[in-house]
Amino acid sequence: MSLKQKIQEDFKGAFKGQKQQEASTLKLLLSVLQLKEKEKKYQLINKEKMTSEQVEAKGDLFDDKDVLAIISGEMKKLRDALAEAKTASRDDLVKKAELEISILSKYLPQQLSAEEIKKIVQAAILATGAKDQKEMGKVLKEVLPKIQGAADSALVSSIVKEMLLEK
Numbered sequence: 001m002s003l004k005q006k007i008q009e010d011f012k013g014a015f016k017g018q019k020q021q022e023a024s025t026l027k028l029l030l031s032v033l034q035l036k037e038k039e040k041k042y043q044l045i046n047k048e049k050m051t052s053e054q055v056e057a058k059g060d061l062f063d064d065k066d067v068l069a070i071i072s073g074e075m076k077k078l079r080d081a082l083a084e085a086k087t088a089s090r091d092d093l094v095k096k097a098e099l100e101i102s103i104l105s106k107y108l109p110q111q112l113s114a115e116e117i118k119k120i121v122q123a124a125i126l127a128t129g130a131k132d133q134k135e136m137g138k139v140l141k142e143v144l145p146k147i148q149g150a151a152d153s154a155l156v157s158s159i160v161k162e163m164l165l166e167k
Contacts, residue, residue, distance in 0.1 A: 003064040003107060004033060021096075025103045029074060036070055037061050068149035071107050076152075078104070112151045117159050120146055125163060133164045 001009075011026040040061045044050045055061075062070075078101050085093035112120075124142035128135065139160050144153060 003067045025100045072149050109150045121160050
């Protein structure tokens with residue numbers, strides 16, 4: 001079962017079980033996934049010059065890795081909204097954002113610790129031969145695909161910057 005199918009099944013269960021907040025969050029996620037699929041179909045038809053039949057024959061346009069990237073993006077938006085709600089002292093919005101984050105985090109892989117991220121970054125620095133902060137992009141290009149969804153990219157970026165400054 002793909003990740004998208006699992007989300008759809010969980011949505012049905014939450015909807016039938018009268019879990020309004022969970023159903024609402026999953027419905028929003030499914031609508032974002034549907035929008036991204038439509039964008040991808042549009043891109044394939046107009047830019048790749050495929051026919052709609054060829055696109056339909058491809059089947060699922062997103063694999064689990066793509067779905068994880070979309071969920072990570074939604075989590076980042078929720079974290080930003082949470083920070084905004086905290087600065088505005090809106091406890092109702094803080095609770096809502098925290099609940100939505102906890103619901104979506106079930107679909108992400110186990111988050112890596114800072115030490116695990118540092119090991120991956122160290123290996124990437126050695127592999128790319130990066131010497132200073134100017135080569136941060138090379139290191140991030142090597143690291144981010146390996147940890148996609150398993151760590152916040154802002155945290156990874158700060159660790160890369162810190163490790164390159166130490167050199």
